[in-house]
Amino acid sequence: MHTLIKSCLVTLLFCLIKFSSFAQTWTGAVSSDWNVSGNWLPAGIPNRDSDVVIPGTGVTNWPFLSGNISLGLLQMERGSQLDTRGFKISVGKIVALSLSLNGALIKNTKPDTDIFIYVFSIATITNCTFEGNTEIIYEGMFLDRTRIDYAFEGSNHYKGNLKVTENGNAHFSLSFSRSVFDGDVEFIRGSFGGLTSGLYTQQSILFSGGATILGNFKYTNLAGGQLTIGSDQSNTNIAGNVEIVHSGPVIPSRNITIGGTSNFKVVGDFRAFIYFGSGFSPFVFKNLEIAKTGLEPLGISSTITIPGHLTFTSGYINSTSVPIILADGATVSGASNTSHIIGQVQKIGDDEFTFPVGDGTKLLPLTISAPSVSTDNFGVSYKQFYSYGNPYSLSSKDSSLSKVSNKGYWDLSRLSGTSNVQITLGYNEAEGNVKNPSQLRVAHWQGTRWEDLGNGGTSGSLTEGNVLSAGAVSSFSPFTLATFGSENALPVTLTDISVQNENQTALLKWSTANEINSDKFEIEHSLDAKSWRKVGVTNAAYNSKSVVNYEFIHNNPVQGMNYYRLKMIDRDATFAYSKIIDLKFTSKALLTVYPNPVAKKVYLKTEFSFGIKHVELINNLGQIITKVELYDSTKGIDVSNLSEGSYLVKVKLSNGLQETHRILLTP
Numbered sequence: 001m002h003t004l005i006k007s008c009l010v011t012l013l014f015c016l017i018k019f020s021s022f023a024q025t026w027t028g029a030v031s032s033d034w035n036v037s038g039n040w041l042p043a044g045i046p047n048r049d050s051d052v053v054i055p056g057t058g059v060t061n062w063p064f065l066s067g068n069i070s071l072g073l074l075q076m077e078r079g080s081q082l083d084t085r086g087f088k089i090s091v092g093k094i095v096a097l098s099l100s101l102n103g104a105l106i107k108n109t110k111p112d113t114d115i116f117i118y119v120f121s122i123a124t125i126t127n128c129t130f131e132g133n134t135e136i137i138y139e140g141m142f143l144d145r146t147r148i149d150y151a152f153e154g155s156n157h158y159k160g161n162l163k164v165t166e167n168g169n170a171h172f173s174l175s176f177s178r179s180v181f182d183g184d185v186e187f188i189r190g191s192f193g194g195l196t197s198g199l200y201t202q203q204s205i206l207f208s209g210g211a212t213i214l215g216n217f218k219y220t221n222l223a224g225g226q227l228t229i230g231s232d233q234s235n236t237n238i239a240g241n242v243e244i245v246h247s248g249p250v251i252p253s254r255n256i257t258i259g260g261t262s263n264f265k266v267v268g269d270f271r272a273f274i275y276f277g278s279g280f281s282p283f284v285f286k287n288l289e290i291a292k293t294g295l296e297p298l299g300i301s302s303t304i305t306i307p308g309h310l311t312f313t314s315g316y317i318n319s320t321s322v323p324i325i326l327a328d329g330a331t332v333s334g335a336s337n338t339s340h341i342i343g344q345v346q347k348i349g350d351d352e353f354t355f356p357v358g359d360g361t362k363l364l365p366l367t368i369s370a371p372s373v374s375t376d377n378f379g380v381s382y383k384q385f386y387s388y389g390n391p392y393s394l395s396s397k398d399s400s401l402s403k404v405s406n407k408g409y410w411d412l413s414r415l416s417g418t419s420n421v422q423i424t425l426g427y428n429e430a431e432g433n434v435k436n437p438s439q440l441r442v443a444h445w446q447g448t449r450w451e452d453l454g455n456g457g458t459s460g461s462l463t464e465g466n467v468l469s470a471g472a473v474s475s476f477s478p479f480t481l482a483t484f485g486s487e488n489a490l491p492v493t494l495t496d497i498s499v500q501n502e503n504q505t506a507l508l509k510w511s512t513a514n515e516i517n518s519d520k521f522e523i524e525h526s527l528d529a530k531s532w533r534k535v536g537v538t539n540a541a542y543n544s545k546s547v548v549n550y551e552f553i554h555n556n557p558v559q560g561m562n563y564y565r566l567k568m569i570d571r572d573a574t575f576a577y578s579k580i581i582d583l584k585f586t587s588k589a590l591l592t593v594y595p596n597p598v599a600k601k602v603y604l605k606t607e608f609s610f611g612i613k614h615v616e617l618i619n620n621l622g623q624i625i626t627k628v629e630l631y632d633s634t635k636g637i638d639v640s641n642l643s644e645g646s647y648l649v650k651v652k653l654s655n656g657l658q659e660t661h662r663i664l665l666t667p
Contacts, residue, residue, distance in 0.1 A: 026054045028061030035066050054080040078103030086113030092120020099123035107131035133160035139167040155179045177209040184215035210234030220245040230256045258286050265289040290315050312339035319343035328374050337363050346379040355380040366410045367424035376417030384408040396449040401482045404450050409480040420472040433576040434462050442469040443482035499583045503659040506554040515544040522567040523552050529563040555662025597664040601636040611654035618648040
């Protein structure tokens with residue numbers, strides 16, 4: 001139905017538009033000035049309704065512009081020439097050919113200006129030469145029904161920089177046949193502001209016939225659609241840097257060569273992924289930089305090889321289905337908690353190497369010592385137990401190990417070669433999890449149990465550091481952290497913790513993804529993040545492989561800053577602390593509950609003129625024990641028949657607000 005309505009609307013608009021055109025051909029009989037009537041046949045200066053043809057032969061003088069021009073159609077035939085002299089060309093018909101340049105020379109002889117062409121609808125540019133920097137903008141009401149082709153049947157040569165902006169949903173082909181770009185190339189795909197017919201899917205096909213770019217290449221897509229760069233049948237050589245800002249699939253050819261020390265850079269806060277299909281050899285990025293913002297990673301669905309440098313500036317690379325391969329001599333920099341690889345990484349070579357892997361919230365690197373042969377290949381991925389299950393029993397371990405981490409493991413494989421290497425595992429823990437790094441151990445799953453590979457030395461702090469295996473490793477499979485003694489907790493996997501203002505109470509929420517032998521959570525409160533006191537206890541799930549959500553209400557936060565943390569306690573009495581979270585209360589509560597603690601009756605008092613509409617008394621099980629619809633401030637609420645303990649008093653005020661207070665019932 002929606003498609004039918006769109007089609008009818010489009011048809012109606014076409015019927016309402018008056019189409020008129022006036023064909024004129026350039027002769028140059030009088031001079032080269034565009035604005036001389038005698039240079040045209042029939043005579044007259046072209047206007048926005050004119051269909052203009054500049055023939056390639058039989059012309060006395062080639063035209064130059066003496067002002068901005070607006071046409072319905074500009075058609076330049078093979079051998080024709082036009083000097084823009086810094087003025088702008090605007091062409092446009094509704095869903096019709098507006099620009100046809102075939103074998104033409106477009107130049108600009110005015111210094112410090114560019115060739116500028118504004119196109120409203122369909123355009124083709126083939127076998128042309130542009131002398132000077134060129135900017136072309138496409139935009140139109142029905143542009144999503146058009147096709148824009150550059151070099152569809154022949155190559156173009158741009159002797160300066162080229163900037164193309166396409167503000168529509170058109171199918172766009174740049175350099176269908178091999179073209180040469182002497183300067184920088186920038187392509188911007190803006191958002192579409194016209195009417196959408198729904199008939200076409202937006203996509204950009206760049207350099208499908210190959211290209212030579214002597215400068216940098218930048219592609220920015222603000223509207224979505226697929227991007228295809230290059231062709232497996234033709235070479236695309238880019239001398240400078242490549243920067244991609246894109247919100248969709250990126251399909252580059254393996255025949256793209258990026259010169260020198262140049263980067264292939266992916267930036268922006270969009271969801272983007274690189275895809276090649278199956279059955280092809282790995283694509284090679286000489287240098288790759290990830291500089292994405294937001295939460296969406298750069299997804300990889302076909303193998304990438306990096307012989308140069310991988311730079312992490314911001315954002316993640318997701319390579320869970322295929323690996324990123326770093327060749328012999330390749331290096332990595334910038335990996336952090338907010339920028340690393342989630343998935344598979346391989347390293348070829350004979351150098352010590354740190355794999356920049358993590359879980360999407362923390363960098364959890366693994367380092368191997370230098371292999372003995374430059375062709376040796378090692379692969380690593382970090383896997384969380386709660387994402388992949390727990391196929392390796394944590395209770396099956398050497399007697400020298402008191403506990404094995406239940407958070408995750410590094411799957412390290414020797415893919416080729418025979419080198420034995422020492423490994424270093426990185427830990428990234430909340431305060432209190434690691435108290436004595438010397439008691440940490442590297443543990444290896446040898447098929448039936450976790451074996452103790454010892455501690456060959458540690459570095460770093462109590463929250464972020466590294467543990468080296470005691471010797472070289474000859475058998476490769478899962479590795480993880482372990483400990484002996486009771487000082488290092490390595491407790492439950494806490495995936496989220498937050499606190500929010502809930503009617504002038506502090507509502508804490510947290511989630512765990514994997515619990516083994518967990519006992520309880522003690523909720524601690526502080527006014528300065530230094531001195532702590534326990535304000536509550538919540539029982540843990542004991543053993544769980546799925547996500548468990550918890551809540552706790554602190555009924556008496558103070559005005560100003562409140563700090564909270566969890567003390568996560570296992571059944572063997574080991575414990576660790578969560579990160580510290582904070583909540584600031586800036587407004588005074590409208591309700592006072594007194595006395596507290598209470599033995600017989602509890603009274604409620606409101607500030608200002610607000611009345612009390614409804615009161616509920618709730619026990620620790622979440623059950624409503626008492627309801628009061630008409631509260632009498634002179635009588636209060638009788639609680640003498642209730643068991644001692646803590647209760648929530650939930651009050652709805654006449655102004656529509658709700659407040660929750662906790663009271664302690666004593667004998």
